[in-house]
Amino acid sequence: MDRNQQILELTIIAGELLLKNGAEIFRVEDTMEKIAAAYGAEDYTVYVISNGIFATVKNKDSSYKTQIQNAPLSPVHLGRVAAVNELSRQIVNGELSLEEATEKMRDVWNIPFTSPKLQILASGLGSACFCYIFGGSVIDSLIAFVSGILLWIFMLKASKVKLSKMITHIIGSAFVTICGLLAFNLGIGEHLDKIIIGSIIPLVPGVPLTTAVREFFNGDHLSGTIHLIDALLIAGCIAIGVGSLLKIAAMLEGVAVI
Amino acid sequence: MMMLLQVIAAFFATVSFAVLFHIPKKEYMFAGITGACGWLVYLAFLNLYPSVTVASFIAAISLTFLSRIFAVYRKTPITIFLICGIFPLVPGAGIYYTAYHFIMGENALATAKGIETAKVAVAIAVGIAFVFSIPYNFFRRFFNNREKR
Numbered sequence: 001m002d003r004n005q006q007i008l009e010l011t012i013i014a015g016e017l018l019l020k021n022g023a024e025i026f027r028v029e030d031t032m033e034k035i036a037a038a039y040g041a042e043d044y045t046v047y048v049i050s051n052g053i054f055a056t057v058k059n060k061d062s063s064y065k066t067q068i069q070n071a072p073l074s075p076v077h078l079g080r081v082a083a084v085n086e087l088s089r090q091i092v093n094g095e096l097s098l099e100e101a102t103e104k105m106r107d108v109w110n111i112p113f114t115s116p117k118l119q120i121l122a123s124g125l126g127s128a129c130f131c132y133i134f135g136g137s138v139i140d141s142l143i144a145f146v147s148g149i150l151l152w153i154f155m156l157k158a159s160k161v162k163l164s165k166m167i168t169h170i171i172g173s174a175f176v177t178i179c180g181l182l183a184f185n186l187g188i189g190e191h192l193d194k195i196i197i198g199s200i201i202p203l204v205p206g207v208p209l210t211t212a213v214r215e216f217f218n219g220d221h222l223s224g225t226i227h228l229i230d231a232l233l234i235a236g237c238i239a240i241g242v243g244s245l246l247k248i249a250a251m252l253e254g255v256a257v258i
Numbered sequence: 259m260m261m262l263l264q265v266i267a268a269f270f271a272t273v274s275f276a277v278l279f280h281i282p283k284k285e286y287m288f289a290g291i292t293g294a295c296g297w298l299v300y301l302a303f304l305n306l307y308p309s310v311t312v313a314s315f316i317a318a319i320s321l322t323f324l325s326r327i328f329a330v331y332r333k334t335p336i337t338i339f340l341i342c343g344i345f346p347l348v349p350g351a352g353i354y355y356t357a358y359h360f361i362m363g364e365n366a367l368a369t370a371k372g373i374e375t376a377k378v379a380v381a382i383a384v385g386i387a388f389v390f391s392i393p394y395n396f397f398r399r400f401f402n403n404r405e406k407r
Contacts, residue, residue, distance in 0.1 A: 027337075076279050076280070077279070077280040078282075078335075079281055081335055081337060081338070082281070082335060083282075085334065118277055119277060122275075122278050123278065125270060125271075125273075126274030126278070129267040132263075193354065197354045201271075206344055206345045206348040207279070209348060209382075209383075210341050210386070213387060217387045217390055217391075235353050239354075239360070242358070243357035246357075
């Protein structure tokens with residue numbers, strides 16, 4: 001395998017890692033170009049949109065090598081983004097040979113997700129804290145804690161059976177609404193709205209919204225639009241899940257909804 | 259006192275999201291500080307001037323600013339601090355109230371809440387963009403011998 005081919009492969013691995021784990025387009029292109037330049041590839045061109053990478057390098061005999069990588073929108077893992085960033089810094093400083101770099105870059109894929117137990121706990125804690133900062137009482141927060149935990153158990157299960165993202169968000173938000181309604185109507189908890197707001201927070205599209213803003217700012221309008229639509233769809237799904245359950249509750253007699 | 263408790267809650271809320279997005283463990287604290295700082299500024303401004311949009315805008319500016327400083331100081335992509343820290347400001351409550359009024363047939367209230375939610379989202383966006391347009395060298399001045407990112 002000649003050197004240009006190896007460089008192309010390394011940059012594609014790095015680019016896919018960054019793109020799939022939540023980095024913005026500008027960072028992906030910038031990192032790929034820097035790595036290519038560090039190993040002396042002349043005439044290296046890369047084009048990235050939010051779900052695909054296209055890279056081309058020109059050989060000495062004026063022929064071209066091109067590689068295309070499909071990268072569907074997937075769960076965010078910022079630890080991997082940080083790891084690629086660290087690695088690319090070492091590459092630019094000339095600390096790694098091409099083979100070493102490729103091996104280490106492949107290893108980044110093996111950085112594990114946080115353990116499911118810790119994720120579930122974090123979801124509960126996050127829900128409880130958000131319920132509190134939006135004006136819920138301590139008891140409301142405790143209920144949000146429980147429904148946040150149950151919500152994340154559901155989300156982990158749903159990601160295993162590969163349910164579509166829209167359906168998971170509708171069911172998830174409907175589920176926390178049921179938890180809130182149950183607790184509220186049993187007389188535990190003081191503000192139904194604060195409980196539900198706290199518990200839907202782990203589903204709220206903060207990442208696509210932030211990413212969309214940054215893509216627009218960098219002039220990557222196409223990718224920004226994709227992320228913005230992603231954010232709007234998720235927000236809509238949450239609204240449908242919560243809203244339909246509240247409506248059903250309001251139609252039943254003897255169920256308090258406010 | 260109330261405010262202190264709220265800011266502490268914001269800290270833990272942000273750390274929870276840091277866990278959910280799998281950021282490196284050694285950055286948890288910095289992400290938490292970013293979120294807490296954003297929420298502190300939000301509350302302080304809400305006391306001065308009762309507009310959620312203005313408060314969100316100012317808070318977004320301050321927490322993006324802090325994220326950029328941390329990014330240089332910790333030599334990590336800014337995404338790590340920004341995405342976690344922005345969460346307290348993301349209008350989750352807005353989505354809920356819009357859906358609630360909409361489903362209950364209170365269309366005027368639903369529209370009002372929907373527009374407010376959109377305004378907050380735009381305010382956050384403009385706040386982030388505002389700080390991103392500050393040249394990189396401005397931040398490097400704080401840490402002279404540190405390199406880019």
